[in-house]
Amino acid sequence: MISIFRGLITTLKTTFRRPVTVQYPSTHLPLTPRYMGFPVLTWDFKIQEPYCTGCLVCARVCPTDVITVSMKDNPKAANEESHRRKIVNDFKLDISNCILCGLCVEFCNFDAIIMSDFHEEGSLTRVEQDLPLVTLLDMGKEMQDKGKFTPPPPKKRPPAKAKKDEPATDADPEKQES
């Protein structure tokens, strides 16, 4: 019997504490700086083009194959406005299958993709879950305005050798261990 009263005293003490419940849809808990929402693409404000070169590393490393990318020749590279010889042509992210693992961000060589704070992206149709390039860039710009992305330091590399750093992640055999 005493034990039951002891339990009751515990609950009674808690009655006078401040509630910890957050009424979710109306109030949001603050997100931590490392929060991993859906991945978005970053925008190079200096040259006015995306950082993404469409190198396919993110598409290959994605465990659920939600990224579709294609690449094109960068028109700005021809008149020396940009150091990127190739640029992303089309980018599609199927957020209905994205598992928010953050591997694409980790493997990207150009800091072109970041994990955003966006996590409430529900929609009524499945088509809306395929985010196109424009949307992803807009979301990325919003994140950059919030200061969640620091632009990478400019790489001092002649444009002729720019091609070399692309397959760096994939072509490295594990020599030291084998």
Place this chain on the structure above:
Amino acid sequence: MDNIPSTEPVEFMLNVGPQHPATHGVLRLLIDVDGERISQVETHIGYLHRGTEKLCEGETFSQIISLFDRLDYVANFNMEMSYVMAVEKILGLDVPIRAEYIRVVTCELNRIASHLLFYGTLGLDIGAMTPVMYAFREREALQAYFESVSGARMMHNFFRVGGVKEDLPEGFLESLQSYLPKLKQAVQECDQLLTLNDIFLERTKGVGILEKVDAVDFAVSGPNLRASGVEHDIRRTEPYSIYPNLKFSIPTGTNGDSWDRYWVRMQEIQESIFIIEQCIDQIEPGPISGRTRTVIRPPKGEAYVRTESPRGDFGVYLVTEENKEQPYRIKMRSPSFCSLMALETMLQGEYLADAVTILGTLDFIMGEVDR
């Protein structure tokens, strides 16, 4: 003649699950009841089978970490730990000491979170509404810590082969150190609510006894085995990571009944807090990741690694091929599966109403059982 009721005892078959809140997942039980007593139980598993072992054969070594998150989905860090240790064993990698400490701190936090979930849901199973509120309040705080470390509340994808993804955020350890006394107090509150409560004792003492011999025979591990009186903990018997440097005791039960299984877990929370406190004292700045390439191609070989997950002895058997990005085969040894196999023996002769208690105290996770 036909209208005369039979005097033979009538057995009734009761179908529990797969969508039943007391089965903690998608477990189906076919229970033959003789009056109030259970005479026979048939377990049906496989409702959460995702083919993880087969999936792993087609994924690269860095992608598999995210699949392991989804095995035991309340103790994600512990699952990742076993996998990265298996790959490191094949590669022969040395993990930086700070990375090991970060791993152990997160794993032990996750053990606490997992046991708190057990505590809350057991209360619900037995009919106590209040405990789950207390347990989830603390689990929420722990998950906020996980989010600050890895960026995700569950499915962290934080451990890497040769280290961890990122260093701990600034002020994490200080904040954790100031939080641990609060957690201790909260666990004490939880204790007062349930542990020695008369009604709770009535429902759990002597219910679902798992004999020492049976427990060993069924290869039950973890808190369920320790509750039966076997002092077996992988952290102690086959120490891995930095556990040799840490002091902790292994709580064991005596009877192997539901209350013992509950009590062992509550004691383990205290031990985990003790381990984390030691880690905070011992951790030193340093590198958090060894020199590993982004693409891992281990040599041909095989490794078996076992770790103490919140549910018991979780083993990963990994076979690799020469110069391949994908493993040849991965086999997981799941502690929940073994606990579930002992269920049949435990339920026989028990009251039907106690079946829920026994299911709750076994603390299995179907994601890990079905893989």
